[in-house]
Amino acid sequence: MLWPRLARNLLRPPATDAPVVPLPEVVAALRERMEAASMRRLGRSLAIRQVDAGSCNGCELEINALQNVAHDLERFGLRFVASPRHADVLLVTGPLTRNMAEALLRARAATPEPVWIVAAGDCAVDGGVFKGSYAVLGGVEAVLMPDLIIPGCPPSPTELLEGLVALVEANA
Secondary structure (H helix, E strand, C coil): CHHHHHHHHHHCCCCCCCCCCCCHHHHHHHHHHHHHHHHHHCCCCEEEEEEECCCCCHHHHHHHHCCCCCCCHHHHCEEECCCHHHCCEEEEECCEEHHHHHHHHHHHHHCCCCCEEEEECHHHHHCHHHCCCCCEEECHHHCCCCCEEECCCCCCHHHHHHHHHHHHHHCC
16 A cells, blocks of 8 residues: 555655756856965965854755755865865854854954954844844944945845855955
8 A cells, every 4th residue: 555655646746946056157256266266365275164153044054055066165175174274264144143142252252363254144244133132232333343344134145155265266
């Protein structure tokens, strides 16, 4: 009795949406811009430390999508690192909660110069939908001045890539 139900489910089309694949010409242009700017500025790839300051994980899902086969962050010379001591960029997501303010300041203190602070998503910009909550201080600006703001709820992987490329180009 179980086998017929399983077989019927195997014949159904998948319940997921088709993957969003960036246009090859957009990817090629971003790669060229990033390579030129990062080599001028750093002489190597750009290391990113992602800090979740209290988000709903919507932005984290999009950041994780940067590492999938469609976007492949590493082909742009960008990579995520596990420690702020190895980072060039602190990518902050979510509203700054009271209990994460000290952790964010410590991550910033542990990051060597030069360091760029990026506020990714509406919540990191000004608190987003959590603004006004007793547990939220606001956006990243409450304790650190961001060098780049990437708006969106959540920003798409392509918007995140374009923002990081623009950051490196502006500081090259």
